[in-house]
Amino acid sequence: MCKRMPIPANTKPFNRSFMREEVYNTLLSWIMKGKLRPGEKLLDKELAESMGVSRTPVREALRRLEDKDLVVSSANRWTRVSEISIKEPEMIYPIIWALEALAVSLAMARLTDADIKKMKQANIALGKALDEEDPVKASQADLRFHDVFIERADNPHIVSILSDLKIRCRMVEATYFGGSACSKYSMDEHDRIMEALKSRDVTLAQSMIEANWKNSLTRIRDVECPTSASQNHHLRSETDDH
Secondary structure, three states, X not given: OOOOOOOOOOOOOOOHHHHHHHHHHHHHHHHHOOOOOOOOEOOHHHHHHHHOOOHHXXXXXXXXXXXXXXXXXXXXXXXXXXXXXXXXXHHHHHHHHHHHHHHXXXXXXXXXXXXHHHHHHHHHHHHHHHHOOXXXXXXXXXXXXXXXXXXXXXXXXXXXXXHHHHHHHHHHHHHHOOOOOOOHHHHHHHHHHHHHHHOOOHHHHHHHHHHHHXXXXXXXXXXXXXXXXXXXXXHHHHHHOO
């Protein structure tokens, strides 16, 4: 008996006017949150049935995901969620903190008290999620905190590059860390970033942002990870092919 994909049961009907985008965003969210894990075989028929749509928007979404290296396929035989290495943060984080340092320098003149308030609210939400041991909400709150000054940089290329890199970070967190690598230390680091922004000290803000990402990387290195479930998926999928 073939094992069905772990598709969430509460998939909502899609607005037909925005169907293609909603299908894509739904699949992207499932991959980022680890509901569809690395190595998982993706069957467009099952996905289409679960979403209540035709196979066309699902196939289009899978092609877009493949363009972002989040999905891989082989000669019309199979399509899978891409494998991801625990070593990805070592390569990704330095790029992220460099781009965020640039973003904050561009954003500084545009940041308002309302922006700082949004960052503070995101940090409070992060603390609540950590207290509730909800790693997905913690990761989302952490993203919202950083997104405030990134968006204020008013540079779509920075936004796009960081968005793609952080998708891969979320995959690593979902695959190896149960959904998030954030900790209470992240909140303290965010507080120091906000203080630097309030004082309009660009150099200090850049330094604090870099420290936040470097400390996150250190925390990831210090976590003793179990064997990746993705390896089991990969082995199972290879067996299914024969």
